[in-house]
Amino acid sequence: MATNSTSAPVTALFLDIGGVMLTNGWDRRSREAAAKQFGLDIDELNDRHRMTFDTYEAGKLSLDEYLKRVVFCREQPFTVEQFRTFMFEQSAPYPEMIDLVKALKARYELKIAVVNNEGRELNEHRIKTFRLNEFVDFFISSCFVHFRKPDADIWKVALDIAQVPKEDVVYIDDRPMFVQVAQGLGIRGITHNYKNVGKTKDALAAMGLTLD
Structure with missing residues (x-):
C-alpha cells in the first residue's frame, strides 16, 4: 500500500468513488x-467502448451519445432506456468504507472531496442513489471539469476548491498510478483494496486519523 509520511495534520480526504466507496x-x-x-x-462492445468512453467521462458526450456509438450503432431489439437501466443497476456500495469516511469526517471535521473519472449520468445516478452528497463536500468529477485522471490538473483543481494545503490532504484510490500522481504533487496517498478496508484504516491511523 502506497503512502507518504508527514507530520502535518490531515484536514481533508480526497477519494475516488469506483473501487473505494462503490463498485466501478x-x-x-x-x-x-x-x-x-x-x-x-x-x-x-469493448472495442467501441475503448474508442469512446474517455470522451464521455470528460463530459464531452452524453450517455445517449455514448450508447449510440457503442451499442445502438445498429438497430437493437431493446431500448436505450432498458440498457441505461441495466448500466445503472451495476453499481453497489461498499458500506464499510462509506461508514469509515462518514465517521472520520464527523470526528475530525474533515473536508471530503471526490476526485473521480466518470460520465455525467452515471456519476449523478451514483451520487443520488447512494446519497454521497450527504457527506461529500465537493465533487471534482471528470465530467464536470472536462479532464481526467491521471491529468494532474484534476487534483490541483480539487486543492483550489477545497482551499487546504496539499500537505494536509490524504488521497485514497484503488489505482496505484493515480495515487502516485497525487503523491507527486505533495499529497499523501493510500492505495485502497476494497477487500481489505483494515489496511486502509491502519494507513489512516498512522496519519493520525483513528476511531479508537
Missing part, C-alpha cells in the same frame, strides 16, 4: 454482463 460504474465485468444479457458481441 461501467467496467469490463459490467460490459460482459451486458453482452450476455442483451446478446451483444463483447469484442465489438
Whole structure:
C-alpha cells in the first residue's frame, strides 16, 4: 500500500468513488454482463467502448451519445432506456468504507472531496442513489471539469476548491498510478483494496486519523 509520511495534520480526504466507496460504474465485468444479457458481441462492445468512453467521462458526450456509438450503432431489439437501466443497476456500495469516511469526517471535521473519472449520468445516478452528497463536500468529477485522471490538473483543481494545503490532504484510490500522481504533487496517498478496508484504516491511523 502506497503512502507518504508527514507530520502535518490531515484536514481533508480526497477519494475516488469506483473501487473505494462503490463498485466501478461501467467496467469490463459490467460490459460482459451486458453482452450476455442483451446478446451483444463483447469484442465489438469493448472495442467501441475503448474508442469512446474517455470522451464521455470528460463530459464531452452524453450517455445517449455514448450508447449510440457503442451499442445502438445498429438497430437493437431493446431500448436505450432498458440498457441505461441495466448500466445503472451495476453499481453497489461498499458500506464499510462509506461508514469509515462518514465517521472520520464527523470526528475530525474533515473536508471530503471526490476526485473521480466518470460520465455525467452515471456519476449523478451514483451520487443520488447512494446519497454521497450527504457527506461529500465537493465533487471534482471528470465530467464536470472536462479532464481526467491521471491529468494532474484534476487534483490541483480539487486543492483550489477545497482551499487546504496539499500537505494536509490524504488521497485514497484503488489505482496505484493515480495515487502516485497525487503523491507527486505533495499529497499523501493510500492505495485502497476494497477487500481489505483494515489496511486502509491502519494507513489512516498512522496519519493520525483513528476511531479508537
